[in-house]
Structures are given as C-alpha cells and as structure tokens.
Amino acid sequence: MYRIAKRTAMLILMFLLAASVSFAEESIPQEEPEQPVAEEPAAQEPATEEPAAQEPAKETKPEAFVMGKVKAKRSGAGTKLSWKRIQGVKEYRIFRAYSKNGKKTRIAVVRKNTYKDVRAKSGKGCYYFVRACKEVKGKLVKSKAARVKAKPIYRVYIETGHGRRENGQWDPGACWKGYQEAKLMIPIVKQMTRFLEKQGVYVYTDAFKGNCYNLDKTRKIIKTKEISAFVNIHCDAWNQPSGTLPLYKTKEQKKLAKALNKGVHKYVKIKDRGLCRRTDLETLNKVKVTSCLFETGSIRGDNKVLRKKTKAYGKGLARGLCTWMGIPFRG
Ligand SMILES: [Zn+2]
DSSP states (O other): OHHHHHHHHHHHHHHHHHHHHHHHHHHSOOOOOOOOOOOOSOTTSOOOSSOOOOSOOSSOOTTOOOOOOEEEEEETTEEEEEEOOOTTEEEEEEEEESSTTSOOEEEEEESSSEEEEOOSOTTOOEEEEEEEEEEETTEEEEOOOEEEEEOOOOEEEEEESSEEOTTSOEEOOSEETTEEHHHHHHHHHHHHHHHHHHTTOEEEESGGGTSOOOHHHHHHHHHHSOOSEEEEEEEEOTTSOSSBEEEEOSHHHHHHHHHHHHHHHHHOOOOBOOOEEOSSOHHHHSOSSEEEEEEEEETTTTHHHHHHOHHHHHHHHHHHHHHHHTOOOOO
16 A cells, blocks of 8 residues: 555656656747848948847848947046947947937947947037947848947147247246246146036146146147147236236137136136237147137236136136036036
8 A cells, every 4th residue: 555655656746747847848938039130232331220129020040130238438538338249249330420310430340349439529419329240151240230329528628838848848938036827827727627527528738747748749639639629828928917818810719718708707806808819829820629828817917816816717717618618517
C-alpha cells in the first residue's frame, strides 16, 4: 500500500514537473521583432527626421536594427550627445539642423556612442540626428535617424585690453601713478565673466590667465569658435575726461555699445560721455563678429570707481551684453 502510494505520488510529481516546465517554456515572451531598415540610395542623402519608430515592424529582416533614444546635454561650450551602443555597428553619423525640417548638415562620423558638438551657431537652438551604420555582407546598412532637440548655447569673447603683446612684451596700456590699464581691467572682466556664466553664457577670456592673449591669439579664437560678440575692455588715459565711452563702427556694433553702456549706468555711478564712432580700430574693423571697445573711464578721473566698483561694473557690462543677445538677466 505504501509502495503503491509512493509510486503514484512520484508519477503525479513527475507529471506536475513536466507540466510546469512546458508551461514555463510557453510563458517566455517572444522577442520583439526588429525594425527593418529603409532602403536609401545615396550615402550623402540627408537624414530622415523621424526618430526610430516604436511600433514593431511587420516584416523582419535579419540585418535590421534600431537607433535608440539620443540624449543631448549641455557641456561647457557645447552639447554632448549620447545614445545606447548597438552591437556590431561600424559607425554613427551625426547631422545638425536649425529647425525640425531645415537643412541637415553632416557634422561627424564616430565609432563611440557619444559626441560633443561645439560648432553650433551661438544663441541658436538646434536639432541633432544620429543614425547607426552596419556593414552586412559588404554592404552598408543604415538605421533610421533618431532626433533630439538641443537648447541654444551663447558664447562670447571678453578681452582685457593690452597685456601680453605678440612679441611677448608686456603692454601696460594707460598708466597713472603706478596704475596700469592692463591690470586694472582684469578684475572688471573677471566679474563680468562670472555674471555672464551665471546666466549660462560661455565666456572665452584671458582675464583668468593674466591677460596673456594678444590680438593675434584673440582673432584666432574668434575665427575658429562660434561666438555672438567680442567685447574689448579698456580705460582711457589720465588726461582724458571722466566717464564711460563705448566705441563702435557699424550699426550692429552701435546697438551693442548702447546696451553695454545702459547696463553699466544701471549699477555704477559714473559720468556718461555717450557713444563714439571710430573707424580706425582693429577691434572694430578686423573682427567678423559684432564687437565693441568699451572705455570704462579715465585712469585718473575714474580711478576709484575702476578699482572699487569692479563687481557693479562687471555686472552692468554682463547685463548689457545679455540684453543685446536677448537673454534674461538675473543678478
Ligand atoms: Zn586701452
């Protein structure tokens, strides 16, 4: 009786085990079919704008693959893109456009699953498109492009007047009673930079490097980087009248000069000499972006303001520049 019961129990147990295994096998979810790759004739063809579709495809090709979500994050002067790595991918192609359906420019081909773009126009939001490319039986197969929107990044160049010359010599600029223009302007530019950075603006400057960028180097940076404006900070000679005097040449430069001046007079108690048009200055002539040479005051007449009111001065200049760029300013 006991034996029979044991055998029966064993049989029942085996049956149950087998049933549970087959049930378990059945309950394993099927893999999602992958997205087929759209056929595209030319390699140079701009990326399609739709992100990889989420619905499962009707047909499944063995070489098909899907480009996942692309993330865009601000990183210093640029935008860092990242996405999930896809197995067996030969390269990722990255495109940029300034509107959803605008002209797409191929900006890079990379093998890693990240890319940092610092060449988008200053102050302009853009869209990035990333597509993966695989080599299947000697043929290049491309995924659909995944799209991501990136916020605008504002970049400016703020130069402290004078300082290290092209030949390595020190140029103090205006001098009075042991004060040097080149050294007096550094704290103002540092403050201006801090206030601009607080608003999210990326600043190229030599103020934290001891005023050691000469005009050649400055021009090279301006030429190779995407920036909105170039502001050159000076103070006037001892025998010049007191007050602010922004210098400009073109119409757009005048707008910038006016905005900077307005910003300064909001926070600093100093005379206003108005705006002055000059056609003989390298800063205004030889730089392709909108520029302004700002005379902050006289080294003698405004000496105390230039030394003691650096924070207010920097704040005013930063505010003016933000106003001109069209971005809100928070003190
Ligand atoms: Zn000067």
